Amino acid sequence: MKDIAGATKEVRNLVQENIKSAVAEKRYNDDVQPVDWENMQKVTPDFVFLTKNPIKILGGFLARGLAMFVSPILCKVGIGTAKVHGRENLKGLKGAVITCNHVHIFDNLFVRWGTRGHKLYITVAEFNNMKGPLGALLRGAGCLPFSDCFTAMKNMSKAIDKLIQKGRFVLYYPEKAMWPRYEKPRPYINGAFHACVNNNVPVVPTFIAFKPKAGKGNEGKTAGEYYIMKPIFPKPELSKKENVEYLKNATFEAVCQCYKEVFGEDPYNETPVSINL
Template sequence: MTDIGGIKSDTQREIQNRIRELEKKGEFDGNVQPIDYAAMIRVSDDYVFLPRTFSFFLWRVFIRTAAAVLGPVLTKFVLGARVEGRKNLCGVKGFVAVCNHVHSLDNMIVRQAVFGHTLYITVAEFNNMKGPIGSIMRGAGTLPFSGNVKAMNELQKTLSLLLKKGCAVLGYPEQSLWLRYEKPRPFHNGMFHIAAANKVPVVPMFITFSAPSKLRSLFSKKKVATLHIFPPIYPDENLSRKENAAFSMDKAAKAWRDCYVSVYGREADIPSIL
């Protein structure tokens, strides 16, 4: 038996059991789904984050156009997705968006929410895959992290260039995907340092879940997703890069926690920083 999201029911149970195990251990950035390292393209010294070939340009245009057209339909069907607070993006150009990672399609909701901005998405190296799926993801704007120092220096330069051009860069400070997990998890500080280094705002985003409408419940009992967009957190000129990273991380964590309390009516009993 498979749900609308394409994940088998028994696999979903395994994922939720794994989440509970990691939650008890306090390992909030642990991976809960199997990783196929054999399908991964390693990020080497000479990895090209933004290919300059004409063929890749055409491929990127095609994939981004398809995502813009089909993405809202897909996320609405699979997640019943709604977006609140889009007005908070008015007048904001280059920025770092930080969102909780609770569905494999949550980046599509963000893409829909930031329409008008060119979106790039930072991902783990194991998401830099071989084959058609990997090609589609790179065309959509994924940029992989890795442990390769030279490649990461190049990634930093790439992100700086994109942010200066006014693009939006999405990162998941919780690091790993926990399917339909409702509480905010502890942050890693990488995306906040990227924002501070480039003197651009951080835009916190948080996905919550609620009961489906009566009509939707006829074909799916799963909760629907709402993406909340909060006001941008601008760097303080009087603070150092490190201080600005900590400042924006604290404010983003508070925005997430306040949203969680407001929507679910209970406190988030998890520390906000790793």
């Protein structure tokens, strides 16, 4: 039987076993899910991150409208709720990096719903840059795929700088890989925080916390609620390298504190060592 994301029970079980193994060996950024490489569209040096084509711009406008319309619906169906806390922390922000734990195929829709009123772009793994109509829809809705090509990554970085300078929000998943419904924060990699420092904008830590689902017949089921924390700004007295480290650590600490406030306990007896990538 397949779930709403199209995964069979066997695949779900395999993913959970992979997560257990990764946790035991403290490999918190490992990919744990099978990837459909055949459906991936390679991100090449000539990949266009910000189109000037009027037809594609119109298509993107429609794609964003559709994404915003379905966001609360799919959050309720897939994640169990569309409840958002802390939207007041976004007030007055123009240009920011958003971070979120990567825990569900629809978690970007939760971020989109939580940050509504701000134009959001979403960084994704290259294998999420899919062929066909679905891939075109995702790119139109604001997905920016990473690449193993240096030139493409340089172009992506320039595009992100332009978006932030225009006052847009850019979502990063600093945990790197998606671990379905994993409850604890995982150590961060550096990419998101370089974007903050390069553009002198804050990072806004956010977190999806999975709580037991209330109601008769929901034993063992969980629903995620979305928490938006206060923005964290780069410190002018620090160097770029120091600021990247500061923002990464401060963001992780804020998310761990959110977890503690939600569940009444620290996510870790000792903080996992962060990974510098």
